[in-house]
Amino acid sequence: MTMPRTSDALIAELVDGLEPVRPLRFGEGLLLALGAAAVSAVVVLGIYGLRYDLAAGLVDPMHLVATGLYLGLALAATVTVVVMGRPQVGSDHTGWRWAAAMAGLLPLAGVIVAAARGTSVFSPGSMTMGQECLEVGIGSSLLVFGMLVLWLRRGAPTAPGRAGLVAGIAAGAFGTFTFSLHCPANDIVHIGIWHSAVVLAMGLVGRAVVPHLVKW
């Protein structure tokens, strides 16, 4: 829109072009992200199948704790992104950090355990399996990522860089959670390093890409 000479002329132009709009509701944004996560999970599990123990009605404690932490991070970060789409002075956008700090224990524990065992995180066997988790985890996060970017584009994020980072983390955490339902590994080294790498990678992508997509 070209800038008219006076504010009165601008106001007349804006009023003339007024159309009804549907306000962005918190629940709508949340449903959008959760719906995308559910679709991603159905597709990924349809292609790769459910873990053998889950399919048999069994659970592994390590797997349970890790996937729970990723899911918690995904939900907390998603809520933050949805809130960030609707500007408001005084809004608190820091809640996701606590979930991230807790999930951050996984890669930390992975590195410590790997060092204590004296094994390389980057052995050929570990790399092959890890790369699959990284690639499919990132693929599983793209739909959620797209929905969150769409939400931010419709909204008015006043901290686009931070919104992008948190959107990437939310999508990555959903992606790694989804693929964790297939990945048979229960080893903290694999989970801590490779599953967390999905979250980290998507966070970096979000931080780099999203500000350009949501600038207003």
Added chain:
Amino acid sequence: MRADENNLARLMRLSQQGDKQAYATLLESCQRWLRAYYSRRIAPSSLDDLVQETLIALHTKRASWDATRPFLPWLAAIARYRWVDHLRRLYRADEHELHEELIGTDDEPAVAARISLDRLLGLLPPAQGRAIALVKIEGLSIAEASEMTGQSESLVKVNIHRGLKKLAAMIEKE
């Protein structure tokens, strides 16, 4: 019409439904509010442009206000975002020659103190806040600000650069 929270929220609800008369009244009120809000924070020559930019932002992003939430903190968030963006553009363009004369009165609408731009500036380290205030708001040159603060010219520039980065980062936190 008084630009109080209840009136503005009611007008915005009607505007979101497409009521042009309510929207015209709302934009007039917002324009006055924005003029008062910005008047002591930018050079007078930039005031019209910034108010108009913010009105356009209000228009394009009007769906981002939810009727279950207060209106003025929403408007203030948009105004602050445009203000910092404006300062950053000034910094990038290296436009140091702003008018010294300031207009406006201290009649900022009675919104909560936390949405004040002064409060935001006050959260910066004093040297950074002072450098921004002198050069970007009061319109002094780098040399004049350097002389007034006792900081070297390069330090004034560094303080402006760092201060604006911090302002952008904390724009939603306070």
